[in-house]
Amino acid sequence: MTLPISYRLALVIFPILFSLPAQADNLDATQILSDVKRILKADVRVDGNDETILIGKRHPDDRSPILFVFEADTLLTESQRALLPVENAYSPASFDGFEVETVSSDPNLTRIIDVQGEGVDLVYPSFSGDKLILKSVEEDNGRYNFNVQFSFDEGLADFIITNVFLNTNNTRCDQGLISVFAFPDSPLSDQTLQDFDGREAFHELKELNRDFQTGRRQATKLMPKEVSISFEQALAAFKANEYSYFKEIMGSFLVGGRDGLSCSAEDYIVAKYYFPENPRWSNDLGFLFEQSGYLKEAATLLGMIVEKHPDRVVTYLNLADSYWALGNVERAILMYKKYMNLMGERKSRVPERVLERINLEQLKHGKENDSTS
Structure with a gap:
């Protein structure tokens, strides 16, 4: 029994x-x-x-x-x-x-x-x-x-x-x-x-x-409390024009390698800081990376956002600025043009630098074409 x-x-x-x-x-x-x-x-x-x-x-x-x-x-x-x-x-x-x-x-x-x-x-x-x-x-x-x-x-x-x-x-x-x-x-x-x-x-x-x-x-990707706090501190320092403090906080987002140097951005930036459920947060962090001079980190993170969220207009602008600062002019112009197209009837709100840089490259290519004709 x-x-x-x-x-x-x-x-x-x-x-x-x-x-x-x-x-x-x-x-x-x-x-x-x-x-x-x-x-x-x-x-x-x-x-x-x-x-x-x-x-x-x-x-x-x-x-x-x-x-x-x-x-x-x-x-x-x-x-x-x-x-x-x-x-x-x-x-x-x-x-x-x-x-x-x-x-x-x-x-x-x-x-x-x-x-x-x-x-x-x-x-x-x-x-x-x-x-x-x-x-x-x-x-x-x-x-x-x-x-x-x-x-x-x-x-x-x-x-x-x-x-x-x-x-x-x-x-x-x-x-x-x-x-x-x-x-x-x-x-x-x-x-x-x-x-x-x-x-x-x-x-x-x-x-x-x-x-x-x-x-x-x-699955839902979760944000560490420490990362959330550091972001808020960095954003506040940026808005207050406290650049030295801002740069210091943004440095805390970088990951160090075994040799004491920073890890390659491709090795961790997306995995650590891209949040599919909150692309706005990731875009803002990418913008802060660009503003603090961490350009590869910015381009890596922002590149993922435009790939996964192609309707996020402002990200194209931030990514273009990162490419431009890195000296990758061809990619920068491509992103600026995509940004312009997505702005549609809001072109009056496009920053002057966008038109200046597009025109500069068009003028440059025009001169190159004239010299070869």
């Missing part, structure tokens, strides 16, 4: 609860687990009280650790499958899978943990307080990781998946975080921690990444 799930769960939980001390602050993990891997404390239930998160094995010869979450003397949930090891394709002696982390964020921000283990705040709706995260770990993968974020659901009396984030690193240059994507409709959405199978989820996320890279799956 098969026992009901609730009864079988009770057989597991009750012996653990009876072995707990009266005060959670004095919780002795060795009374629950013979091999304790990690103990975390955080208010992941967001109720003003810290929960205790235990990761470890009941028996030393168990293949994978178990994840327990306690509040005071109550077991909120446990997961026996979340931390299942995943066989690594490169080395039979090592395993991939998930690691348990906790993060804390302010309202309207979400914190992720990147491939390097650094916490980064993102401008993304959230809730104030601590969160439970399962971070993917893969041997020989310094390119990306996933953060599976859980929130406590009082109705379900368990943690459920509320966010899935893909964090990518710049492997061509400084190895730092370059972009973060949210998948609101990921295949893992709304799974409970108790039902979460780390081995299955790991493979599902790898498939999700392949679909995303090939354009079969869409």
Whole structure:
């Protein structure tokens, strides 16, 4: 006869609860687990009280650790499958899978943990307080990781998946975080921690990444809080004509290479600063790059915007100015002319420099043609 799930769960939980001390602050993990891997404390239930998160094995010869979450003397949930090891394709002696982390964020921000283990705040709706995260770990993968974020659901009396984030690193240059994507409709959405199978989820996320890279799956690119703040500071300094300070702030947008020099703009500018859902922001940053003298960065970013958003008229002007300053006159004139055509009946609002530069090149070519005739 098969026992009901609730009864079988009770057989597991009750012996653990009876072995707990009266005060959670004095919780002795060795009374629950013979091999304790990690103990975390955080208010992941967001109720003003810290929960205790235990990761470890009941028996030393168990293949994978178990994840327990306690509040005071109550077991909120446990997961026996979340931390299942995943066989690594490169080395039979090592395993991939998930690691348990906790993060804390302010309202309207979400914190992720990147491939390097650094916490980064993102401008993304959230809730104030601590969160439970399962971070993917893969041997020989310094390119990306996933953060599976859980929130406590009082109705379900368990943690459920509320966010899935893909964090990518710049492997061509400084190895730092370059972009973060949210998948609101990921295949893992709304799974409970108790039902979460780390081995299955790991493979599902790898498939999700392949679909995303090939354009079969869409995601929302998120902006780091630090980038948002630096942009506002740079814009304010530019409007106040504080050029030295403006130049200094814009320099913070550049990424340094391994040799201490700046990375090539082609290696990171688009991946880091082009936001498909907010091309206006990216255009404005491109304009600020051009105004601060970072011309290759400006041209690289603005070039992507006119490619993906050909109806953004002002971007053609900004891109043309960048090409002109770089000495790429032919491309500059092409962009100026496209800008003029898109302005249509608004040609009276076209800056004088545009007509002057177009006429100058036409006059120059006219003289060249006369000399060869």
